[in-house]
Amino acid sequence: xxxxxxxxxxxxxxxxxxxxxxxxxxxxxxxxxxxxxxxxxxxxxxxxxxxxxxxxxxxxxxxxxxxxxxxxxxxxxxxxxxxxxxxxxxxxxxxxxxxxxxxxxxxxxxxxxxxxxxxxxxxxxxxxxxxxxxxxxxxxxxxxxxxxxxxxxxxxxxxxxxxxxxxxxxxxxxxxxxxxxxxxxxxxxxxxxxxxxxxxxxxxxxxxxxxxxxxxxxxxxxxxxxxxxxxxxxxxxxxxxxxxxxxxxxxxxxxxxxxx
Amino acid sequence: xxxxxxxxxxxxxxxxxxxxxxxxxxxxxxxxxxxxxxxxxxxxxxxxxxxxxxxxxxxxxxxxxxxxxxxxxxxxxxxxxxxxxxxxxxxxxxxxxxxxxxxxxxxxxxxxxxxxxxxxxxxxxxxxxxxxxxxxxxxxxxxxxxxxxxxxxxxxxxxxxxxxxxxxxxxxxxxxxxxxxxxxxxxxxxxxxxxxxxxxxxxxxxxxxxxxxxxxxxxxxxxxxxxxxxxxxxxxxxxxxxxxxxxxxxxxxxxxxxxxxxxxxxxxxxxxxxxxxxxxxxxxxxxxxxxxxxxxxxxxxxxxxxxxxxxxxxxxxxxxxxxxxxxxxxxxxxxxxxxxxxxxxxxxxxxxxxxxxxxxxxxxxxxxxxxxxxxxxxxxxxxxxxxxxxxxxxxxxxxxxxxxxxxxxxxxxxxxxxxxxxxxxxxxxxxxxxxxxxxxxxxxxxxxxxxxxxxxxxxxxxxxxxxxxxxxxxxxxxx
Numbered sequence: 001x002x003x004x005x006x007x008x009x010x011x012x013x014x015x016x017x018x019x020x021x022x023x024x025x026x027x028x029x030x031x032x033x034x035x036x037x038x039x040x041x042x043x044x045x046x047x048x049x050x051x052x053x054x055x056x057x058x059x060x061x062x063x064x065x066x067x068x069x070x071x072x073x074x075x076x077x078x079x080x081x082x083x084x085x086x087x088x089x090x091x092x093x094x095x096x097x098x099x100x101x102x103x104x105x106x107x108x109x110x111x112x113x114x115x116x117x118x119x120x121x122x123x124x125x126x127x128x129x130x131x132x133x134x135x136x137x138x139x140x141x142x143x144x145x146x147x148x149x150x151x152x153x154x155x156x157x158x159x160x161x162x163x164x165x166x167x168x169x170x171x172x173x174x175x176x177x178x179x180x181x182x183x184x185x186x187x188x189x190x191x192x193x194x195x196x197x198x199x200x201x202x203x204x205x206x207x208x209x210x211x212x213x214x215x216x217x218x219x220x221x222x223x224x225x226x227x228x229x230x231x232x233x234x235x236x237x238x239x240x241x242x243x244x245x246x247x248x249x250x251x252x253x254x255x256x257x258x259x260x
Numbered sequence: 261x262x263x264x265x266x267x268x269x270x271x272x273x274x275x276x277x278x279x280x281x282x283x284x285x286x287x288x289x290x291x292x293x294x295x296x297x298x299x300x301x302x303x304x305x306x307x308x309x310x311x312x313x314x315x316x317x318x319x320x321x322x323x324x325x326x327x328x329x330x331x332x333x334x335x336x337x338x339x340x341x342x343x344x345x346x347x348x349x350x351x352x353x354x355x356x357x358x359x360x361x362x363x364x365x366x367x368x369x370x371x372x373x374x375x376x377x378x379x380x381x382x383x384x385x386x387x388x389x390x391x392x393x394x395x396x397x398x399x400x401x402x403x404x405x406x407x408x409x410x411x412x413x414x415x416x417x418x419x420x421x422x423x424x425x426x427x428x429x430x431x432x433x434x435x436x437x438x439x440x441x442x443x444x445x446x447x448x449x450x451x452x453x454x455x456x457x458x459x460x461x462x463x464x465x466x467x468x469x470x471x472x473x474x475x476x477x478x479x480x481x482x483x484x485x486x487x488x489x490x491x492x493x494x495x496x497x498x499x500x501x502x503x504x505x506x507x508x509x510x511x512x513x514x515x516x517x518x519x520x521x522x523x524x525x526x527x528x529x530x531x532x533x534x535x536x537x538x539x540x541x542x543x544x545x546x547x548x549x550x551x552x553x554x555x556x557x558x559x560x561x562x563x564x565x566x567x568x569x570x571x572x573x574x575x576x577x578x579x580x581x582x583x584x585x586x587x588x589x590x591x592x593x594x595x596x597x598x599x600x601x602x603x604x605x606x607x608x609x610x611x612x613x614x615x616x617x618x619x620x621x622x623x624x625x626x627x628x629x630x631x632x633x634x635x636x637x638x639x640x641x642x643x644x645x646x647x648x649x650x651x652x653x654x655x656x657x658x659x660x661x662x663x664x665x666x667x668x669x670x671x672x673x674x675x676x677x678x679x680x681x682x683x684x685x686x687x688x689x690x691x692x693x694x695x696x697x698x699x700x701x702x703x704x705x706x707x708x709x710x711x712x713x714x715x716x717x718x719x720x721x722x723x724x725x726x727x728x729x730x731x732x733x734x735x736x737x738x739x
Contacts, residue, residue: 075623090621092614094682095607103611104622106604113604118541140542145306 003066005030005197006051006082006166011060013046020046022222024060028166028197033188035200035208035229038218039241044201047218048168052084053077065165082166083159087174089151091158093144097136098124100143101158127161128153131190135183149180156187166197173207185211205234219244224251290537290545306735313728314675314691317721321695325702328709332702335571339583343505345697346585347648351668352675352689353589353596354640357633359672360600360613362681363462363469365637366665370480371454372638372645373660377484378402379447379646380493380655382437389435398486402450403433409453412460413635417628421635425453440498444646451642452635454480459631469634481661488657496653504588505650508581511568517587518564521594526553585647589690592640596686609633613681644668670718671696674725678733695721 004027013021020043028034038044049055051062053071062069064080071077077084091100102120109116124139133153136146143151152172159167169188173181188211192198202208208215209229217224217240224244227236239246291299303310325332351368358365378388385392389399406429413422428449430436437443458476462469495501509517529549536543544552564582572579600606611619612629620626641660648664649655673679674695675688699721700714 074621078623086621088617090615090618092611092618092682094614095611099607099611100618103607103618104624106607108604114602115604115607118536118539121541122539138542 002029002031004028006064007062008047008050009061009063011047011050011062012058013043013050013055014058020221021050024218024221024223025226026216026223027226028199029214030165030197031192031195032213033192033198033200033211035202035212035215036218037202037205037208037215037237037241041220042218042241043221044218045170048084048170048199048201051077051082051168078164081162081164082168083162083164084168085152085155085159085170085172087171089155091143091151091155094142096142097139097146097154100154101127101139101161103158105162123161124157127157130194131157131160131187133157133187147180148176149183152176152180152184153187156184156191160191160194160196164196166199167191168199168201170201171203172200173202173204181207205237208237209234217241217250219251222251225249290543291548292545293548293551296544296548309676309728309732311676311685311687311691313725314688314695317674317724318691318695318698321698321702321721325698325705328702329705331705335566335569336573336579337701337705339567339571339579341694341697341701342583342586342589343651344701345693346505346589347644347651347664348667348671348696349589349690349693350592350647351641351644351665352671352693353592353686354637354644355668355672356596356677356684356686356689357600357609358469358637359669359677359679360609360681360684361630361633362613362679363630363633364473364669364679365458365469365634365641366473367454367458367476367480368473368637368641369644369660369665369668370477370484371660372451372641372643373648373658373664374480374484374487374645375447375450375454375642376645376649377487377493377655377659378450379437379443380495380649381487382432382435382443382446383440383498384493386438387435388432388437394487395489398483403429406432406450406453409456413453413456413631416456416460416464416631417625418456418459418631418635421452421456421632424449424639425456428453440500444501447646448639448642451638451640451645454641455635455638456631458638459634462634463627463630477665481658484659484661485657488655490657492657493655494653495649495655501646501650502653503584503650504647505585507584508567508579509584509587510581514564514568514582517582518560521590522553522557522560525556526550529553585651588647589693592643593686593690600686605629605632610682613683615682667696667718668693670722670725673729674722676725676729678729692725 006028008024008026011021011024011026024043024047026047036044036047046055050057051071053073053076056072062071069080092103095103098117098121101124107116107119108114121139128136128139135150135153143154146154156167156169156172172184172188176184185207188198188200192213200208200212212229214226214228215232215237216226217237219240222244224240227249236246240250244251304312331337351372354368355365378394381394382388388394393399394402406425409425410422410429413419413425428446431442431446431449437446458472461467461472529544529552533543533546533549567582568580570578570580600609608619608624608629611622611624612626616626645660649659671692672684672689673692675690675692677684677688696718699718703709703711703714703717
């Protein structure tokens with residue numbers, strides 16, 4: 001089995017008296033979609049923010065490609081090759097697709113600060129092509145004129161533009177219609193097929209069961225179970241989310257009750 | 261819908277070639293003249309009218325005023341407009357930077373007035389620190405204020421602003437400001453220091469820009485009166501200062517200017533098109549490039565021919581050549597356009613104005629962008645103050661106060677710059693300033709029309725411009 005590219009061991013995090021994460025173990029494997037599921041308040045966002053360098057961790061260890069790393073700043077994560085696509089898409093409406101994809105990392109001609117728009121356009125087009133995005137007619141389109149699915153596509157393409165190895169997607173299909181959800185899920189699958197480690201945070205069981213390879217259920221700040229999709233079904237995952245246990249797997253009854 | 265998506269079974273190579281042909285079809289094509297025209301119509305339809313409303317407004321006003329007075333369309337009268345409107349255009353150019361961020365700078369006019377007043381006093385008295393110079397405490401305020409400005413600019417990582425302010429400080433303490441040109445440079449440097457203060461209060465302390473600059477709008481008016489000690493200074497005695505508004509390029513230099521501007525534009529666009537063709541990128545076809553260049557060249561040549569003919573009304577004092585204020589405004593507009601559309605700084609400014617959170621997450625230093633925008637705005641305000649003093653031949657006690665700033669904001673908005681940020685271009689300020697400037701000019705030609713109409717008409721024009729913006733925004737949201 002391949003080694004995880006990004007993993008956390010015995011992660012603990014408290015906000016004041018509230019113990020949000022209890023000894024959380026979490027692994028992201030290259031070429032796989034890992035779904036992170038859990039009810040509201042289970043600690044999904046807190047965990048993601050620990051990887052993003054927005055939250056500091058109280059104890060535990062994060063390793064990236066086998067080496068222990070400390071993430072203090074969002075830029076630390078970006079520098080390692082970990083990208084985040086948040087629910088409220090961080091796109092500027094008044095700029096076009098290329099400009100958004102290269103925002104903050106523009107290519108300039110030589111050492112000057114003059115932009116090389118042509119080179120950026122070419123790379124944006126190549127990236128979208130490599131993701132088999134067919135819904136965009138021009139990379140010069142303003143983002144304001146794009147549909148929700150196209151915007152999500154641009155946000156994801158932006159995350160993989162710079163050879164990132166791990167991509168976190170927070171509710172990428174939340175506000176999308178059926179057809180657009182389809183496009184985005186295809187895109188998520190392709191990211192993994194290209195060898196990225198993809199983390200999909202979602203409430204939508206259909207999405208999870210469709211694209212995920214591995215499902216990690218959080219229950220009140222603990223990892224209830226990590227299961228392969230092939231070995232599970234929706235009912236079991238829902239039970240893990242809502243009760244922390246399902247049949248033989250999940251938290252021991254005592255632990256599950258204690259954390260209530 | 262899902263069955264329309266290709267299955268992953270399709271080999272990537274065939275998929276790639278297929279996508280290239282289909283998906284980005286618009287990106288590899290050459291844009292012909294008709295494509296460009298259709299694209300432009302499409303933009304109008306989807307609510308991005310660009311410069312069209314302001315240019316139409318300009319033409320309509322010109323037609324109306326040519327009926328009001330036969331003198332309106334004479335070369336003499338048209339030649340006066342740059343002197344009457346340059347200060348609005350220049351302050352407006354500075355405001356574009358701040359408006360693009362969705363902020364406002366109400367103090368640019370009076371800050372510019374105070375800066376220009378200091379320059380006027382420095383030249384008039386011969387020594388800012390002397391007996392006829394600044395009141396003692398004000399001199400030390402200026403010297404220390406500039407030092408603080410340098411320190412704050414360094415702290416806010418606006419290093420270029422720090423250098424500019426440092427130059428101003430050196431000019432002030434060494435009393436090089438007794439020379440007119442250096443005094444005017446110092447005025448711009450002082451303006452930059454004021455901009456650092458604005459930027460700090462808005463971006464770092466977090467006071468709304470409207471309040472910060474409203475407060476300083478009031479404060480700088482008082483400072484101007486302190487500086488001048490109740491005594492306006494005549495600026496028309498200084499030929500350099502007078503010529504900023506009323507000078508003309510010689511016929512030879514007029515042609516040099518036109519050829520450099522038009523030729524530079526044509527050469528640049530041809531180069532871009534060829535470069536893109538070489539790399540197989542979307543580009544404008546050569547015929548489109550040449551058509552655009554040709555139209556610009558035609559306009560430039562016609563205007564230059566008209567400008568280089570004698571338009572003086574007194575036979576003994578021929579007046580010909582492109583007016584200096586027009587040259588200054590055009591050069592500044594070109595520099596602003598390059599800075600905004602061709603540099604990373606400009607790209608980051610648009611991004612910050614469009615979605616500050618997105619910009620922050622993309623690693624852009626939003627505070628730095630805001631501070632530099634305010635610095636530029638106040639520096640342009642100082643240039644505008646200098647031009648205003650030239651235009652009214654005096655550093656008056658109310659220099660830059662009153663309607664000056666409001667006219668400049670109006671110019672930018674009439675030209676098409678959005679007050680909500682993220683949308684606008686430097687050329688907007690120039691076109692808008694022309695609209696604002698021809699209203700008093702046209703009405704002034706017929707003394708029987710009460711001057712009260714001037715404010716009413718300006719107000720109506722501004723309201724129309726804002727309405728066009730709002731309607732097009734609604735259409736854009738619907739489409």
